[in-house]
Amino acid sequence: MTKNEPTTHGAVLPDTPVQDEDGPIVELRGAGKSYGNIRALHGVSLAVHPGKVTCVLGDNGAGKSTLIKIISGLHQHTEGDFLVDGRQVRFSTPREALDKGIATVYQDLAVVPLMPVWRNFFLGSEITKGPWPVRRLDIDTMKKTADAELRNMGIVLDDLEQPIGTLSGGQRQCVAIARAVYFGARVLILDEPTAALGVKQSGVVLKYIAAARDKGLGVIFITHNPHHAYMVGDHFSVLRLGTMELNASRDEVSLDELTNHMAGGAELAALKHELAQVRGVDVEELPEAADLTAPVSTPEGAS
Template sequence: MTQSQARTHLIELDDVSKHYGTVRALEGVSLEVDAGEITCVLGDNGAGKSTLIKIIAGLHQHDGGVLRVEGEETRLTSPREALDRGIATVYQDLAVVGLMPVWRNFFLGSEPRKGVGPFKRMDVDFMRRTTHEQLLRMGIDLRDVDQPIGTLSGGERQCVAIARAVYFGAKVLVLDEPTAALGVKQSGVVLKYVAAARDQGLGVVLITHNPHHAYLVGDRFVLLKRGTMVGRHTRDEITLEELTRQMAGGSELDDLRHELEKSTS
């Protein structure tokens, strides 16, 4: 057995499908997520990206194919189970409380406490110190972790969410369109921290409709269209130009160009 054959993926989807009644949301989708690599899932609205996220995050269960987590065939039944298996999902709208300080959002729902009995209280000093240290470890130099998280830019809030997932022991980080609402500079900041998570050994699933962002950081690329997989490539198998062409419609775009040239001639 070769080393590649013996390799156990953090997550593996093999011919996975999902239907809602008569509606086909996903059909025959396969992908792998490995430690220290970024798998990019590309597609326009309605391509099936959201359904794929929900299956990996434990919100919905697949009804065809196989999902494996660290080599074990499984069916994730809840987001809590996914988290317990080391799968953290950061959604586009971010689950943060804008008026709360950065450190409180960092530990939201998992606040450490000190003291005993009626004197037990949140360990605020630990949370402040740890938040600053963990952000700094990811390369985020945020001097004031007491500022409301709502005062941060969209890119900075995404980066706090990524650092939080890393700190709480995620093995797989699923990012739902983290650069969708950001400008060029802020998108670059987020992609830098996505790469930092990869460099710390996490397996990353980056959901995006932007092939340029995907190609900057991606190791694998899966292209979805109307719930089906229309492309699956490793980085050394495809150029940015071809990835962009496939994302834009490939042969359909060529047919449209041909039609437009005829109409203007």
């Protein structure tokens, strides 16, 4: 498949209405997901606008993974509405989500560590040349395209022949982001991209999240780190036990408030009250809930 051949990968379907410039690309209205008697997600509303980073935060078991699976087409919602470009949808497969321009970069990045960078960039969507049935990989074109697209995102690699497994975690994340942008993503879902990275590499990934936003993509940044979220986020949604605890824009919430929601300020206050009943625990020496979530240092050089 060449870049110029007709394809639905990452493209908007012909019957999709023209997107309102100010309207959301993806929107959930009171969406939820139940697995039998287990309600994993309930009453979640979320809007992803072009050129904006929507941060979804939550502790383990909060429902972040279920939310990703609904938007990316792995699972179907069982309540509420799911809209793309203002039209209700119900994806059956991730390919249908890709056809609408919704791409997901998971923590494992879906790369082959021993393959070169350029080969991973086109993995599953290789450019070929020559007549059928003796078509072959157009290696030169793929190398040049991968290099150009990576540089366009500000990623400069000395050798695209090096196995992608030799890159740092932050660099691999950035290659995955550039790949999604090249193949037509309009909404980019990033699943905990900084979870296993150090401070410096986290800063690198945050920089490229901002770059994707500046290119007009709607970004869903899934994270449990409020400091990383606040550095690049335009809107913040905090999930707790499958429900939306906070849904606010950047000018409506401070970093301290966001961190307090993430840490469970109400639960911490209740815990302090319970500890007051325990002999030998001086709760007067314990900090208040807000103090327990004091901000820490942020990555240098991140934007």
